[in-house]
């Protein structure tokens with residue numbers, strides 16, 4: 322999938338703010354995000370969607386999502402965290418390479434989320450990611 326935007330991010334051809342990387346998964350900050358700590362968890366080998374994940378990828382995605390979610394909790398203490406995985410254009414998906422959205426929720430968010438947003442504070446992404454990376458490092462030492 323040479324024209325896949327996430328494959329290009331994984332290959333380093335498109336820059337991204339990385340939170341975590343291992344053999345099977347990459348977690349990075351969504352440039353369309355509005356909430357601090359909105360993270361995308363994706364697989365390093367192209368898979369169109371959830372149905373295309375093999376067992377190893379599926380387990381790795383779950384592990385990375387749980388670890389990053391805990392680090393987000395450590396960093397921001399949000400009131401909650403939502404995990405989104407849309408499938409297909411009808412579900413509003415815009416990038417067709419498997420990824421989950423980890424979105425910290427705050428008490429006054431309500432049920433509706435309006436993302437992707439048009440003018441994200443990109444200059445803040447490195448700061449947000451740094452806090453999450455620090456949480457991951459602390460937990461891997463423990």
Ligand code: 5GP
Pocket residue numbers: 326330335336337338349350351352353354407413414415416417436437
């Ligand atoms: P989807 O709507 O497909 O579930 O989510 C795709 C997400 O990928 C969008 O929220 C969008 O902001 C994000 N995205 C698209 N292109 C890029 C990019 O080049 N870099 C980063 N970091 N995120 C991207």
Ligand code: ZN
Pocket residue numbers: 322325326327328329367368417418
């Ligand atoms: Zn891809």
